[in-house]
Amino acid sequence: MTSAPEEHLRLEGIGVSFGAVNVIPALDLSVRKGEMVAFLGPSGCGKTTTLRIIAGLNKPSRGRIMVGGRDITRLPIHDRDMGMVFQSYALFPHMNVTRNVAFGLQMRNIPSRDAESRAAQALDMVQLGHLAHRKPKELSGGQQQRVALARALVIEPSILLLDEPLSNLDAKLRDEMRVQIRALQQQSGITAVFVTHDQVEALSMCDRVVVMRGGRVEQFGTPTEVYERPATAFVANFVGRTNRLKGAITAEGTLTAAGHQLRSATTLPPGAVEILVRPHRIRIDDAAETANRVKGAVSGITFIGDLVQYAVRVGDAEVVVEEATRRDRSALAVGDTVTLGWSAEDTLVYPAGEQ
Amino acid sequence: MSAVPTTTPVPAAPRQWRDGELAVLLLLPIALINAIGFILPVLNLARYSFNKSRVGGGIEAVFTWENWAGLLSDPFYLELVFNSVWISLAITLTTLVVSYPIALYLHRASGAWRTFLTVLVISPLLTSAVVRTYGWIAILVDDGPVVGAIKALGLPAPSLMFNIKGVFIGLTEILMPYMILALMAGFGRLDPRVEEAARTLGATPSRTFMKVILPLTLPGIALGCLLCFVLAVSSFITPKLMGGGRVFLLATEIYDQAIVTLNWPLASTLSILVLIVFGAALWAYSAVLRRLD
Numbered sequence: 001m002t003s004a005p006e007e008h009l010r011l012e013g014i015g016v017s018f019g020a021v022n023v024i025p026a027l028d029l030s031v032r033k034g035e036m037v038a039f040l041g042p043s044g045c046g047k048t049t050t051l052r053i054i055a056g057l058n059k060p061s062r063g064r065i066m067v068g069g070r071d072i073t074r075l076p077i078h079d080r081d082m083g084m085v086f087q088s089y090a091l092f093p094h095m096n097v098t099r100n101v102a103f104g105l106q107m108r109n110i111p112s113r114d115a116e117s118r119a120a121q122a123l124d125m126v127q128l129g130h131l132a133h134r135k136p137k138e139l140s141g142g143q144q145q146r147v148a149l150a151r152a153l154v155i156e157p158s159i160l161l162l163d164e165p166l167s168n169l170d171a172k173l174r175d176e177m178r179v180q181i182r183a184l185q186q187q188s189g190i191t192a193v194f195v196t197h198d199q200v201e202a203l204s205m206c207d208r209v210v211v212m213r214g215g216r217v218e219q220f221g222t223p224t225e226v227y228e229r230p231a232t233a234f235v236a237n238f239v240g241r242t243n244r245l246k247g248a249i250t251a252e253g254t255l256t257a258a259g260h261q262l263r264s265a266t267t268l269p270p271g272a273v274e275i276l277v278r279p280h281r282i283r284i285d286d287a288a289e290t291a292n293r294v295k296g297a298v299s300g301i302t303f304i305g306d307l308v309q310y311a312v313r314v315g316d317a318e319v320v321v322e323e324a325t326r327r328d329r330s331a332l333a334v335g336d337t338v339t340l341g342w343s344a345e346d347t348l349v350y351p352a353g354e355q
Numbered sequence: 356m357s358a359v360p361t362t363t364p365v366p367a368a369p370r371q372w373r374d375g376e377l378a379v380l381l382l383l384p385i386a387l388i389n390a391i392g393f394i395l396p397v398l399n400l401a402r403y404s405f406n407k408s409r410v411g412g413g414i415e416a417v418f419t420w421e422n423w424a425g426l427l428s429d430p431f432y433l434e435l436v437f438n439s440v441w442i443s444l445a446i447t448l449t450t451l452v453v454s455y456p457i458a459l460y461l462h463r464a465s466g467a468w469r470t471f472l473t474v475l476v477i478s479p480l481l482t483s484a485v486v487r488t489y490g491w492i493a494i495l496v497d498d499g500p501v502v503g504a505i506k507a508l509g510l511p512a513p514s515l516m517f518n519i520k521g522v523f524i525g526l527t528e529i530l531m532p533y534m535i536l537a538l539m540a541g542f543g544r545l546d547p548r549v550e551e552a553a554r555t556l557g558a559t560p561s562r563t564f565m566k567v568i569l570p571l572t573l574p575g576i577a578l579g580c581l582l583c584f585v586l587a588v589s590s591f592i593t594p595k596l597m598g599g600g601r602v603f604l605l606a607t608e609i610y611d612q613a614i615v616t617l618n619w620p621l622a623s624t625l626s627i628l629v630l631i632v633f634g635a636a637l638w639a640y641s642a643v644l645r646r647l648d
Binding site for chain 1: 548551552554555557558562567
């Protein structure tokens with residue numbers, strides 16, 4: 001990482017309209033050289049469309065795409081120098097693994113012997129050197145995905161584009177591939193854009209996260225910022241789990257919910273509000289947590305192993321509390337009265353009816 | 356009353372078919388139909404080709420090599436076979452070239468537009484080839500619109516009807532629906548994402564076509580070509596009507612020998628020859644498929 005990371009990819013007012021429908025109104029985004037940015041959002045939020053616009057596979061209705069200071073908006077796909085990994089892998093079924101990986105080099109008119117030795121190196125990089133002569137259909141899903149990754153990386157593209165690359169893999173393989181993709185991206189220092197609907201992938205793999213909804217950027221920040229200081233109630237709900245309470249801010253500026261007065265680090269004008277508190281930030285019967293203290297009755301207990309989930313009835317609301325399992329915790333039972341406590345910083349407040 | 360059974364009879368358990376028995380049973384009807392409707396007539400044809408023909412249409416049931424020897428030593432027939440195969444191949448290739456873009460477009464179209472276009476492709480098949488052939492005759496005759504248009508441009512107008520050109524144009528159009536359908540059936544492996552992958556990896560549209568689209572559509576091309584070649588060699592109505600009696604091909608010659616000259620042994624010999632040509636085409640097709648795999 002350089003000390004002053006320069007901008008590498010820039011989207012300026014990118015918009016997409018189908019007839020009168022504005023799918024993406026106007027998107028502005030700046031990605032630094034060597035960073036991995038996630039486009040995170042529910043399906044239909046425009047994240048894949050934006051990725052395809054960067055690749056040149058879709059045409060924007062308006063706006064500019066700049067890479068390294070150069071306007072590439074009108075550049076044909078094959079001149080853009082992007083390495084793309086597709087959700088369906090999209091390997092060439094009629095070519096063996098080596099020929100698949102060497103394809104991009106061949107298109108750059110690199111002599112076939114050079115191309116093949118570089119393809120072999122790329123395959124070693126993803127630990128698939130031993131399968132060089134197989135056809136794609138003879139490989140497992142995870143192996144195919146690694147071939148697709150090698151194929152995209154071997155051309156040393158200016159930007160690596162990943163379109164939901166892990167969603168067709170099973171959970172265990174997904175964990176492995178997450179680590180591997182991130183390691184390869186950091187080794188090669190390549191700028192990467194990663195489209196996903198999975199917040200764990202976005203938070204764990206990427207330097208920064210763009211949370212998108214309805215073709216708009218809800219928040220653009222580091223994983224910590226997005227998680228700890230969600231810009232909107234939508235972001236707070238989409239990234240991580242939360243308790244949602246209906247509340248109000250009185251004319252005097254007091255925050256109340258479920259019959260309790262609460263304290264938050266954020267201040268909003270008087271009116272109806274939505275209060276979000278993450279389940280694992282709530283302490284049970286902890287005298288040290290004094291900012292917010294509410295009494296409730298345990299209405300359900302779910303033991304997950306490393307976690308215990310308590311459902312606690314507070315007034316007319318139900319609050320979920322998560323706690324790491326501890327042996328010193330005296331067993332709580334359904335019906336027990338407990339005091340819940342959490343800090344003012346963990347009380348996220350948003351105007352009601354925002355979504 | 357004397358024969359009252361002392362125990363209630365146990366109903367027989369349903370008979371368990373073994374796999375082999377079931378397969379034989381299921382294949383029996385089609386095997387019978389094929390044997391009666393195809394194998395037997397072909398064997399009969401083969402037998403006729405070794406019989407002697409009598410003037411007036413009679414068949415003398417004696418064994419003779421006469422038909423085969425006559426056929427293989429007569430330059431007229433050798434040229435007929437050569438012309439038929441060559442013209443059919445040329446028609447097949449032309450049909451392929453004009454059908455391929457349509458099939459590719461249809462493969463990529465979606466929704467109601469695709470359904471509409473597919474119906475448009477199939478609809479000529481719902482019209483008799485005779486009707487369509489007469490349509491082409493009306494269009495291509497010397498005082499028809501095509502020749503008229505060429506003349507209006509001040510160009511020397513070729514005669515397009517009642518010669519091989521007319522047969523070529525007519526057969527190509529008549530075979531197009533078959534070619535398009537066969538191509539589309541063979542385009543299954545063509546995933547738009549794969550084309551996009553090629554494009555992002557730096558392939559120009561033309562190189563994407565040569566390196567990815569064409570190789571992936573070869574099975575469809577092979578199937579379409581086999582189908583159209585066989586149909587072209589055996590087509591009879593269109594060459595007969597559009598050739599105006601001046602175009603001699605295997606199928607028209609078989610018709611003439613069987614119906615006009617009433618020389619059934621010679622017609623049979625020619626028919627068997629057509630079957631041999633088909634066998635060669637089928638062999639070539641399977642050889643291509645083996646190489647593709």
